[in-house]
Amino acid sequence: QVRLEESGGGLVQAGGSLRLSCTVSRGTFSRYGMGWFRQAPGKEREFVAAISWGAGGTTRYVDSVKGRFTISRDNAKNTVYLQMNSLKPEDTAIYYCAADLFGNSGSMGYEYESWGQGTQVTVSS
Numbered sequence: 001q002v003r004l005e006e007s008g009g010g011l012v013q014a015g016g017s018l019r020l021s022c023t024v025s026r027g028t029f030s031r032y033g034m035g036w037f038r039q040a041p042g043k044e045r046e047f048v049a050a051i052s053w054g055a056g057g058t059t060r061y062v063d064s065v066k067g068r069f070t071i072s073r074d075n076a077k078n079t080v081y082l083q084m085n086s087l088k089p090e091d092t093a094i095y096y097c098a099a100d101l102f103g104n105s106g107s108m109g110y111e112y113e114s115w116g117q118g119t120q121v122t123v124s125s
Contacts, residue, residue: 002027002114006097009119012087016123020082022097022116029078030054033105035112036071036082038093038121048095049082050105060107065091087123094118 008020024032035050049071052058056073070083080097098112 002032002099002101004097004099004114004116006095006116006119009095009121011122011124014087014089014123014125016087017083017085018087018121020084020095020097020119020121022080022082024078024080024099027099027101030075031101031103033100033103034071034073034080035098035100035105035107036080036095037098037109038091038095039118040090040093043093045096045109046093047107047109050107051080052105053100053103058105060105062107084121087121089123089125091121092123093121095121 003025006022033053036048037045039045049061051071068086073080096118097116099114101113
């Protein structure tokens with residue numbers, strides 16, 4: 001069974017940066033499309049970013065993070081990253097990484113078969 005573990009969350013001031021990591025164990029990481037989602041208190045889970053399988057040549061982002069967040073992957077380390085710059089209070093949420101075991105990298109949560117437990121990101125104003 002594929003397992004995902006996020007790390008890198010924390011408390012940061014507005015305008016600051018964080019880098020989230022998600023390490024995948026078991027399975028063949030390079031074959032998976034990977035995504036990041038987030039859920040703020042009282043809100044539905046929201047797509048943040050996704051990266052295609054293999055070399056990760058295709059990425060996509062929700063409009064609210066374009067130009068501020070960057071998703072990347074290191075297949076040698078079985079890890080996907082989310083670099084978050086110019087953070088805003090509205091970025092506060094629990095961030096989850098997810099794996100599409102069929103290699104897709106869509107923006108809908110139901111497309112992803114495996115999920116991590118999440119890491120808290122809090123941005124203070």
